[in-house]
Amino acid sequence: xxxxxxxxxxxxxxxxxxxxxxxxxxxxxxxxxxxxxxxxxxxxxxxxxxxxxxxxxxxxxxxxxxxxxxxxxxxxxxxxxxxxxxxxxxxxxxxxxxxxxxxxxxxxxxxxxxxxxxxxxxxxxxxxxxxxxxxxxxxxxxxxxxxxxxxxxxxxxxxxxxxxxxxxxxxxxxxxxxxxxxxxxxxxxxxxxxxx
Ligand SMILES: NC(=O)c1ccc[n+]([C@@H]2O[C@H](COP(=O)([O-])OP(=O)(O)OC[C@H]3O[C@@H](n4cnc5c(N)ncnc54)[C@H](OP(=O)(O)O)[C@@H]3O)[C@@H](O)[C@H]2O)c1
Numbered sequence: 405x406x407x408x409x410x411x412x413x414x415x416x417x418x419x420x421x422x423x424x425x426x427x428x429x430x431x432x433x434x435x436x437x438x439x440x441x442x443x444x445x446x447x448x449x450x451x452x453x454x455x456x457x458x459x460x461x462x463x464x465x466x467x468x469x470x471x472x473x474x475x476x477x478x479x480x481x482x483x484x485x486x487x488x489x490x491x492x493x494x495x496x497x498x499x500x501x502x503x504x505x506x507x508x509x510x511x512x513x514x515x516x517x518x519x520x521x522x523x524x525x526x527x528x529x530x531x532x533x534x535x536x537x538x539x540x541x542x543x544x545x546x547x548x549x550x551x552x553x554x555x556x557x558x559x560x561x562x563x564x565x566x567x568x569x570x571x572x573x574x575x576x577x578x579x580x581x582x583x584x585x586x587x588x589x590x591x592x593x594x595x596x597x598x599x600x
Contacts, residue, residue: 416465417466418465418466418468419470420454420458421470422471423472425472425491425524426442426527427487429530429593432485448493451471452497455469455501466509468511468512468554469510469512470554472494473492473515473516474516474517475517477492478516479586480579480583481583481590482591483587483591483593488586491516494514495560498512498514499560513553513558513560514560515546515553516561516562516567516571517541517563517567518541518562520541520542520546522543534592534593546563
């Protein structure tokens with residue numbers, strides 16, 4: 405990948421956006437272990453690997469790393485336990501990396517969108533309409549918030565005031581209380597068809 409970037413863009417700063425991600429909803433049973441492991445591979449392993457591969461080039465030219473986490477990164481997420489944990493990893497890892505990179509000319513930003521109107525929920529196996537569009541954002545709105553945060557030199561951004569309020573509350577509550585509240589919402593998003 406590094407050779408590919410050098411061939412096609414021999415000069416200038418580098419922006420790496422780790423956006424790829426998959427989700428799955430439902431209680432962890434072990435039956436869908438392959439899907440859970442694939443989620444860890446795409447959401448965590450690939451992000452770390454790609455960042456590591458491009459870091460020498462980023463350090464040489466300057467630039468930024470934008471990693472897409474989620475509002476679910478702020479509390480344990482029953483019925484999306486693995487997905488939420490992968491996004492908690494992305495959030496904390498990115499902020500830690502940003503600190504390590506201070507003074508290097510490279511920055512790292514964790515983007516934490518809430519529900520966004522994309523193919524994500526269908527890809528996760530949910531029927532259209534399972535997730536309420538009310539309060540959701542468009543991809544364009546999320547991208548604009550992300551680039552504003554990058555320009556402002558921030559290491560974390562939660563796009564949208566509703567998502568900001570939600571994540572602020574979730575991060576202040578005891579983890580088991582926050583998990584209980586998340587369970588009430590996520591129980592309805594089970595992709596095994598058994599949701600309330
Ligand atoms: N939509 C939401 O409500 C929401 C909320 C919070 C966070 N997010 C995060 O936002 C990011 C983008 O998701 P999205 O909403 O745009 O969903 P999406 O429309 O389903 O897009 C998912 C992206 O991940 C890529 N991808 C999936 N599996 C892959 C694999 N095995 N290898 C490489 N790439 C793979 C897809 O590539 P192809 O198109 O080539 O398959 C696609 O670009 C994800 O990290 C997701 O967790 C989404």
